Amino acid sequence: MSDDDERPVTGVTVRTSERGAATRGAILEAARELFIASGFAEAAVTEVVARAGASVGSLYHHFSGKADLYLTLFEEFQARQTQRTRQAVQSARAEGVDDPMRLFTAGASAYLAGCLAERELSALFLRGDGPPGFDMIMRDRLRKWTERNAALFEPYERALVVVLTGALAVAVSEVSLSDDEDASRRLSDEVLAIVEAIPRP
Numbered sequence: 136m137s138d139d140d141e142r143p144v145t146g147v148t149v150r151t152s153e154r155g156a157a158t159r160g161a162i163l164e165a166a167r168e169l170f171i172a173s174g175f176a177e178a179a180v181t182e183v184v185a186r187a188g189a190s191v192g193s194l195y196h197h198f199s200g201k202a203d204l205y206l207t208l209f210e211e212f213q214a215r216q217t218q219r220t221r222q223a224v225q226s227a228r229a230e231g232v233d234d235p236m237r238l239f240t241a242g243a244s245a246y247l248a249g250c251l252a253e254r255e256l257s258a259l260f261l262r263g264d265g266p267p268g269f270d271m272i273m274r275d276r277l278r279k280w281t282e283r284n285a286a287l288f289e290p291y292e293r294a295l296v297v298v299l300t301g302a303l304a305v306a307v308s309e310v311s312l313s314d315d316e317d318a319s320r321r322l323s324d325e326v327l328a329i330v331e332a333i334p335r336p
Contacts, residue, residue, distance in 0.1 A: 158187075175201070206272075212257070221242075243330065258311045
């Protein structure tokens with residue numbers, strides 16, 4: 136029976152897809168905890184399923200392996216970050232903000248706040264202990280991030296966008312990898328203040 140089958144139990148139809156979703160979530164959460172605690176290379180699939188209270192077979196039903204777990208965590212984190220920045224920019228526009236630098240800062244502030252809210256997960260992706268090829272995925276994500284930022288500015292301001300995005304990428308790394316959360320928050324605020332004060336060409 137697959138995870139999408141239905142079974143009647145005492146007159147009530149129980150969707151096994153819901154059970155499958157719960158198993159998937161438990162496996163993903165267990166992987167997140169182990170990757171943060173031990174790193175990607177040291178974490179074992181058997182440890183993941185033991186912590187999740189699942190079976191190896193159920194893990195491979197939902198994921199292709201350990202690398203897929205890591206990449207799924209990354210993509211879900213990035214989706215949350217995209218939602219945070221999009222909402223921040225939309226809110227700023229709804230309040231009448233149309234200056235590109237202020238819109239960029241609103242999005243950057245939301246992104247950094249997300250890194251602070253999920254510091255352990257954000258740090259996981261910046262430590263360099265990911266599956267083979269993950270560095271290329273990170274570079275591609277930075278390029279796409281630059282393109283999204285560029286949409287806020289005039290085409291001739293691309294050099295400014297590259298500088299701003301590069302500065303923010305370094306700030307993300309510093310904020311995420313620091314052991315001092317209060318210092319990270321201060322740094323985040325200071326970086327944003329400096330960015331907003333940069334004159335446009």
